[in-house]
Amino acid sequence: MEKILFILVVILFASPLFAVSADDEIKVDQIGYRILDDKYAVVALDKAEYFRVLRTSDKKEMFTGKLSGPIRDEDSGDTCYIADFTDFNKEGEYYIEVNRELKSYSFTIGNDIYNKAFYKSARAFYNQRCGTKVSGPDGFSHDACHLSPAMFHPSVGNGLSGTIDVSGGWHDAGDYGRYTVNSGLSTATLLFFFERNKVKAAALKMDFPYTGYKLPDLLEECKYNLVWMLKMISPNGGVYHKVTPLQFPGFIMPEKDTSKEYVYEVTSCATADFAAVMAIAARVYAPYDSEFSARCLRASKKAWAFLTSNPGIVPEGGFKNPADTNTGQYADLSDTDERFWAAVELFNTTGESEFEKFIEINSVNDDPMIEKAAWWREVKPAAMISYCYGTQPSKNMELDAKIRLDLKRHADVLIGRIKDSGYKITMLKDDYIWGSNNIILNYSINLIAASELCKDKSYLQGAEEALHYIFGRNPFNMSFVTGLGSYYCMNIHHRPSAADGKEEPWPGLLAGGPNNGRNDDVLRGLSFDTPPMKCYQDSLQSYASNEVAINWNAPLVYVLGYFSK
Ligand code: G3I
Ligand code: 9MR
Numbered sequence: 001m002e003k004i005l006f007i008l009v010v011i012l013f014a015s016p017l018f019a020v021s022a023d024d025e026i027k028v029d030q031i032g033y034r035i036l037d038d039k040y041a042v043v044a045l046d047k048a049e050y051f052r053v054l055r056t057s058d059k060k061e062m063f064t065g066k067l068s069g070p071i072r073d074e075d076s077g078d079t080c081y082i083a084d085f086t087d088f089n090k091e092g093e094y095y096i097e098v099n100r101e102l103k104s105y106s107f108t109i110g111n112d113i114y115n116k117a118f119y120k121s122a123r124a125f126y127n128q129r130c131g132t133k134v135s136g137p138d139g140f141s142h143d144a145c146h147l148s149p150a151m152f153h154p155s156v157g158n159g160l161s162g163t164i165d166v167s168g169g170w171h172d173a174g175d176y177g178r179y180t181v182n183s184g185l186s187t188a189t190l191l192f193f194f195e196r197n198k199v200k201a202a203a204l205k206m207d208f209p210y211t212g213y214k215l216p217d218l219l220e221e222c223k224y225n226l227v228w229m230l231k232m233i234s235p236n237g238g239v240y241h242k243v244t245p246l247q248f249p250g251f252i253m254p255e256k257d258t259s260k261e262y263v264y265e266v267t268s269c270a271t272a273d274f275a276a277v278m279a280i281a282a283r284v285y286a287p288y289d290s291e292f293s294a295r296c297l298r299a300s301k302k303a304w305a306f307l308t309s310n311p312g313i314v315p316e317g318g319f320k321n322p323a324d325t326n327t328g329q330y331a332d333l334s335d336t337d338e339r340f341w342a343a344v345e346l347f348n349t350t351g352e353s354e355f356e357k358f359i360e361i362n363s364v365n366d367d368p369m370i371e372k373a374a375w376w377r378e379v380k381p382a383a384m385i386s387y388c389y390g391t392q393p394s395k396n397m398e399l400d401a402k403i404r405l406d407l408k409r410h411a412d413v414l415i416g417r418i419k420d421s422g423y424k425i426t427m428l429k430d431d432y433i434w435g436s437n438n439i440i441l442n443y444s445i446n447l448i449a450a451s452e453l454c455k456d457k458s459y460l461q462g463a464e465e466a467l468h469y470i471f472g473r474n475p476f477n478m479s480f481v482t483g484l485g486s487y488y489c490m491n492i493h494h495r496p497s498a499a500d501g502k503e504e505p506w507p508g509l510l511a512g513g514p515n516n517g518r519n520d521d522v523l524r525g526l527s528f529d530t531p532p533m534k535c536y537q538d539s540l541q542s543y544a545s546n547e548v549a550i551n552w553n554a555p556l557v558y559v560l561g562y563f564s565k
């Protein structure tokens, strides 16, 4: 008996869980903070006064401070004190202690803290590949999947019937569908990152199990999805909305999913998003792969021609699943922002006046030009920023200046929100929607853009605060990205993670996050007065708060990449 007890004690102390245990009230970024950054931890307690920063290796006290606050944080319902240890600038591994008993998780102070997370979140795209075998040093793998030709769903019309090869691309999310609208913005976000941070982006190594790749890894990865997108263009230049089965499959590995896949009708939202991302690709790939670049530009222009000959939303009222179908809809009542974005990217790539005119006409009523985060249904913020980054000599400098001015105002508003918030974030109560973690990261993309386009580096700190929230400084004291941080979500709604027989979820994936819309039974089961920032559960069943998706991982890659070294 004693022997068993002894073994139990040894196991307990040797287990990683014991080593990383912490008290939930003391919330830090479990990855860490860069040396010269602002450094805040949040202490969610009714009463506390002082904090200490201790070195993990020997528990030596390195820094002490007085907590500021408290801030009554409405969105979380928490009383938040702030531990500000900005002045502590020594590289190393530390934790925070409050009231001489409560401890935080360990975190690192150093300038290369985001490198691993950048790599993992980017590599997650490779892991989402459909139509091919996936394997790698992380130990996660699946066999080639979804290779059978898809059927045209009868609702497609236009005399199209029979089958079509639409294999490839990235699995959208926790399901295995491929959706043009979402693919467009996701790939574009990665290409924007590449275009605006060339040296760093081109240096990223993604450990592909292939030889013979010639492009920078991130461009190889994006090309894999773009090649699939090119299969989705229909004979008239319009682009099919999605390829999915009629119903979501069960929790099985992709190669086990033999449900029949269908291609759905052309939509103007899909066509415009396609035109935009193909135009971006045309210029980003030009120096590396002129043939592919030219192919993307031709496809983009063909899609644009479809849009000009179909000026209203296609189909009328936007896409809706036919009666026999129950997969993702990416339903959007308006395609004007998507069309605007297509025009911006085509202008940035070609400089042609047709696009410039379209941009001018379709922005006269925008006031302000930007005040929100981009997401799959609302792409105008991304378009506005892209216009300013554009370098065509014929661009309208007055319009450019107006966007920059409004971007600066927007950035000031975001910084103000961070100051007032208990968790030091840019989010509004209404931002806690399905995929809210992508809203906070897209705000950061806006702040990074503001810092570059309005020449004010102070916005960068605001952009980085989002990472601190994502990696643990949140009500759950949990990292929302699998495999990163001491304590991260384990039960993501991701079929390969649930079906592969491993306890560990697939790495580098960002959970959707708190969703006050409560669009699943788990969230509806939470008590009625749960504050918006707490409408989340690390549960496999909570697809509306704990699924992962390419359009949420893409801004994560962007922001991590920006702050990586
Ligand atoms: O914009 C409104 C907002 O104004 C309102 O306050 C709020 C209240 O719930 O709703 C908001 O709209 C919601 C929107 O997401 C933004 O959260 C819609 O109700 C909601 O239906 C919509 O959910 C989408 C979901 O699919 C269901 O269609 C998500 O955005 C979208 O990310 C998600 O995408 C799915 C794919 O369909 C299938 N693959 C997985 C992927 C990720 O979950
Ligand atoms: O697994 C599906 C997920 O990928 C979708 O985002 C989500 C919303 O469309 O739906 C999930 O599927 C669920 C379905 O909608 C309702 N029954 C349970 C399914 C699996 O949890």
Ligand code: ZN
Binding pocket: 129, 130, 131, 145, 146, 171, 176, 254
């Ligand atoms: Zn697949």
